[in-house]
């Protein structure tokens with residue numbers, strides 16, 4: 001399967017153009033397209049599906065690419081090495097065009113919070129996008145990890161977050177395999193934790209690679225709002241479903257968000273496509 005990024009005019013947003021026998025279906029990267037959130041974020045329109053979109057969406061959002069058509073002929077984006085760094089490299093090669101119209105961002109106007117027992121996510125007003133993630137796993141390599149990103153920029157994303165890989169537990173992998181799921185997960189694209197260690201011979205990229213990856217997933221899931229977000233997010237024990245719940249809470253509260261125009265930089269798109 002292949003993926004190509006094509007330029008798109010202002011106000012297109014990110015759209016997955018999924019080709020299939022007899023044509024193609026456009027699936028907007030918007031919350032209204034979400035059809036699943038168990039292992040990865042899955043979007044769909046009609047019978048068309050595209051899953052594992054969150055790492056590409058995170059890379060697009062963090063590098064400030066607003067309008068892109070993502071053409072694909074598969075139902076799942078390539079997992080690559082389980083991180084967003086392959087997408088960042090592709091976007092760097094593709095280049096960036098600033099369009100004439102202003103970039104429209106979403107300004108958070110009030111604190112909105114979702115809590116599910118010990119899991120919690122909130123967003124509050126701020127003049128840039130910042131976040132703080134905390135995770136807690138009863139595992140010697142993870143334990144409690146916290147990540148504080150005071151302002152998300154393309155450079156911070158590239159240096160601090162993009163390389164962090166998806167992780168999972170060997171015990172769950174076995175259970176998922178028996179259920180016929182996560183067949184693509186292997187040591188080349190997932191950090192796999194055994195009962196008290198790590199199966200990957202190459203080790204970790206950072207001691208706190210786990211919470212950094214949660215940051216990538218958060219950025220990708222919040223990108224489903226369809227525009228840059230100006231607000232501060234705090235997440236405790238996050239995951240796709242919890243991130244989506246915050247998006248839903250924001251969209252269902254008419255006082256929570258307002259549009260602002262940013263003239264510098266303007267809205268942007270890619271200038272060239274690169275197949276893969």
Ligand SMILES: [Zn+2]
Nearest residue numbers: 054166213217
């Ligand atoms: Zn992920």
